[in-house]
Amino acid sequence: MSENSSSGLYEELRAMVGLSGNPRVARDPVNVPTTRNWCDAMSEANPNFTDSDMAATGPHGGLVAPPATLNVWTMSGLTMGQQPPRDMAEPSAVVYSKLDAAGYSSVVATNSDQVYHRYLRPGDLITSVTTLVDVSEEKTTALGVGYFVTTEAAFTDQHGESVGSLFFRVLKFKPGTGRTRESKPDPKRDALIEAGLDPDEFFPPEPRPARPRPQWNEDQAWHWEGLRERELRIQRFTDDGTLVHPPANANPNTQSMDYDYVVASGRGTLYSYTVPQYPQVPAFDYPLVVGLVELEEGVRVVSNIIDVPADQLEIGMPLEVCYIDTHDDVTLHQFRPATAPRNETTLCAADVAVGDRLPLCPIPLDHRLIISTALATRDFQDVHHDVAAAKAKGSKDIFMNILTTSGLCNRWVGDWAGPDAMFSKLEVGLGAPNYPGDTMTLSGAVTAVADDGTITVGFKGANSLGNHVTGSVEIVLPDRSAAIGEGS
Amino acid sequence: MAKFDRKTAIVGIGATEFSKNSGRTPMQLATEACLAACSDAGLDSSKVDGMSVFSSEKNTEIEVARNLGIGELTFFSMINHGGGAPCAVVQQAAMAVHSGVADYVLAYRAFNERSWNRFGSGVQGRHQSPEAFDVSFSWTSPFGLLTPAQWVAMFATRYMHAYGATSEDFGRVAVADRRHAANNPAAFFYEKPITLEDHQNSRFISEPLRLLDCCQESDGGQALLITTMDRAAELNQKPAVIASAAQGVAEDQHMMRSYYRDDITGIPEMGLVARQLWKSTGLGPSDIQTATIYDHFTPLVLPQFEEFGFCERGEGKDFIADGNIEIGGALPINTNGGQLGEAYIHGMNGVAEAVRQVRGTSVNQVDHVTNVLVTAGSGVPTSGLILTTET
Structure with a gap:
């Protein structure tokens, strides 16, 4: 032309x-x-x-x-x-x-x-x-x-x-x-492309690392099992009904060791938050929002806050739980804005x-x-x-x-x-x-x-x-x- | 009153240079700092018979003892939880020499937290195990909350929301530190003051924390030598009398992530330290001429003034306004430049600066110093102490 x-x-x-x-x-x-x-x-x-x-x-x-x-x-x-x-x-x-x-x-x-x-x-x-x-x-x-x-x-x-x-x-x-998205110059890949070959076959892209894996023992296993079933479980001491998070071994009020859990409604409000920017860890997408969510049951949990532009975050905003599978056997809770x-x-x-x-x-x-x-x-x-x-x-x-x-x-x-x-x-x-x-x-x-x-x-x-x-x-x-x- | 109050003193301080790349091993730094502290006091290092260190210290007391020509140690202890320890290791030393289990105790901290590993880079690669402390990271790390700056930022956002504090208020702490560092040839940021505008223009590390709200990552070593007042009289330096020292863990304490308390805008473990120090010494805020206020991240400096009663809850931003915490203000803090300006040696260099203020040898000497307050890490199980000229 x-x-x-x-x-x-x-x-x-x-x-x-x-x-x-x-x-x-x-x-x-x-x-x-x-x-x-x-x-x-x-x-x-x-x-x-x-x-x-x-x-x-x-x-x-x-x-x-x-x-x-x-x-x-x-x-x-x-x-x-x-x-x-x-x-x-x-x-x-x-x-x-x-x-x-x-x-x-x-x-x-x-x-x-x-x-x-x-x-x-x-x-x-x-x-x-x-x-x-x-x-x-x-x-x-x-x-x-x-x-x-x-x-x-x-x-x-x-x-x-x-x-x-x-x-x-x-x-x-x-x-x-x-x-197209700017990528780093890579002469080896360019040479392969020039030769009509697929560089991914020779240099397969590295799999994205998984998030830091949560660890647990028998004291918290029920919590992580709950997340697998899309339930956010909160520890409840059965003697006086006290809810505790993160879970403990004994009721802080009575030292009773008898507990079960309640399944949280999944509704809460944003209590505080931060927007981590540096350092960036490959497992996460940035900007990342990490919030402290006050559940309507009264306890707080740390969670990613998703589907909110960072400039729209507001303490007190209503949130609802959702879930993400991060490893073969790990599911995490996430929170997003509650639908009004x-x-x-x-x-x-x-x-x-x-x-x-x-x-x-x-x-x-x-x-x-x-x-x-x-x-x-x-x-x-x-x-x-x-x-x-x-x-x-x-x-x-x-x-x-x-x-x-x-x-x-x-x-x-x-x-x-x-x-x-x-x-x-x-x-x-x-x-x-x-x-x-x-x-x-x-x-x-x-x-x-x-x-x-x-x-x-x-x-x-x-x-x-x-x-x-x-x-x-x-x-x-x-x-x-x-x-x-x-x-x- | 604690039994060791005003009966012991810091009699020697010694440090390496503070840098981003020491070019030698942390063990070398520890040895140099300890020898310098003994030399400062005029004590043959072989006379030291006690060691008090952080549990995060990698240079074990037995290896340092070998290097110092110490044949026998009768006292050695460790304090947990990182930056909460610098006043507690002094307290351990004071209790040990006062009780007679040791005569001379060295407390030290030395590392290459910049050139060997980046202290602020995060816990994403942490050891995995089902032990309770490792498990405790499961409530935060999988969500990408991995670094001390990020842990602190969560408190900062809530504090700003509760009291109307702003990023500029945090910035005033950084400006004060850097102004003091600018006068201090030992500071990494010697002759490099910043303005509030510089602070506001610095990039977000973990919103609302900016780069200039965060302490440095440093290479270096700092040692302190503690003994009884009786023995202090035989040594070179004017003793920095330990008026008292205290530790604190408060209800529902977690390591930098005590997010589950009714209110997260205060630092109740620091309030516990404050109550003990004021009660034990009979002193109060108006008796303090200068202070080392732990400054790993500027937002947690403000509530420390509130916990110690320098101002009311939520009024930290007003207390630090108008240069009040700078030289010439009512309470100059971190006159060495603090951990933002001098170096991040886990608070130990701030204790050394308090010693210099008592001796009258600081590069930013405050007039008529009688009592100096030192606080340790905020957000962790913590400690504090008051040094004084008066027995």
Whole structure:
């Protein structure tokens, strides 16, 4: 490829900026079955979306669709396993095709800003018109060399009334041109690669050392056996019920040596913590968080605190136990943020202040979540459900689509704010992909409270690779008099 | 009052140079330090008949005795738990000479904890056995809590949360130590003071602990010679009278990981040492002109002032503010530079500095010194002592 051809491509693409496509009418009206699938996949339980009796008494006077479904309804379908052909009347489709032809065949969404003018109701027939608003110069990114393509879509209902808009940006990039992780230069391995040989066969990678192995004797064996069975057992002296950890041989109060154990509920709070950074021991992933957890039974245990970005650690935060197998015969307890229950009564604007933190929300990522949410958002791009196709396009596995990220962010904010919070805007920018096997933890805080009751929440969702998403959401909360009127 | 109070003294101090690479064996360092302490006192080393050491000391008293020309030892003891021992080995010596089981007792500590092994590198490779002490690490090591800095950091976070102390408050301890070290030619960080900004810019070792909150890893040896006041009169130096010395283990004590007590912002074993010392000597905080406050990690310096009653609980950060613990302040501490500035010799070099303050020979001499407080390791079973000019 010469300089000329790529600069020619850029000019060709730029020439289309400002053009709009034909109106695209949704295949089906907004409907409850599709909404229900979406809610199931997202773990969205707001009754205003699926429970017609509850919704009838809510602020919408009936069922509505989750606001993050704004652009779900006009998405293309999937026919007999084939992606539908691109509508070449769409300037963005033309741009994508030209980029495909030039080798920029991979695509990731990087930004989605949804503005909600009103909530969609079952029966609404949505039409979208998409305008190409920008094509960037060629950029070198972590994923590869490519172009950012930005579109803006306007959504209207069957009466031609505006219901919302979507500002959307994707990166179209050449697979295999991304920055691979820096590794130490190794001439021996390089020589083998040059000779067409697999260096791993000659120098097998050293297995990762195991964590320091816990040791025990008959005085504590019951504790470690419990962990194997996913039980966190706490010593109880049977004479007066005293709980002791770490275990002792005799009751510190009575010297009785008769004890059994209780199985901890697994709920606790963070009492203290440290974030070890040096020295780094190969058995552990850093940054590592080691906490002192006060169990609700009253004793404390040392544990790793997982699925919490270090800057979100807070003494007193609720935690729940989980487990990790570290050796053939050793299981350790771990603690992660406790899932906050969904708020069934909606917050009032007066309850909220700038700086209020939302409960941390770790979301374990697996193939089922990524595939089911992709399909529930009617996004049939193969990179979200087909591992081989995703790998062929330069990804290590399938990854979460942006409509799901948007849906999960709204679900989490709604679970905190309550079912009657009215969403007006959601802006998300994507970074590190959400791959199966990882965990994304959403964290955020109120960044603005406007006089009209509009609350802005700034948030991020971090996984092991970094921030998957950063963004903000605007919601309107009822004022207190309205809430009192409802009798809540 | 303990029976040995004011009846014994530290009469000789001796040290090697403090470095990151001594270039010789720990046994050589121990021998040199012990000979220097005897020479300082003006005592023929063969007269020594007692040895009091740390259980973590690898240079056994029998080998050191051979090197010193000591034919017979009538007293030899060991104190457990590392940095908690420096005042306790002196207490052992004082009790031994006062009771008459020995005449002259050497207490020493010598190691290459930088060039031979890194003292702060962690217990991940620890010996595995079903013995209780080895088992005790199972509650922390599998989670990656492996180093003294990490163990201490857990206390520091809670202390900050409870009392509003900040990283800057910890940094003020480091600044004081390094200011004092800057005047001390024997200090590793001689002529290298730091600012609070340097402290804040230093990297996290185990959050909230920064690099400059942590003591050094050092090579070196330090020895102390203890005898009775009667014998002290025959020797070279003005005796540093041992007003009293005490040890302490408190309820639900663990080795640097006493995380299971109702409150973990205090150091109750240090409070026990404080109560004994004040009661035994009749002295109080206002009688102390300068102190060696154990400073392996700065966060645990603050609650020591609280345990000794220099200030109220949680007010350590206020007590150390405005240069109060620096030369010219109300209670200059660690005038040798402490373990952050001079060297980390498990607290033994801090006892030697207290001796110099009593003699009036410190490079950062405090005016009108009568009583000097010394504390040992915090977080471990610990000890403390008061040296005085007065019998």
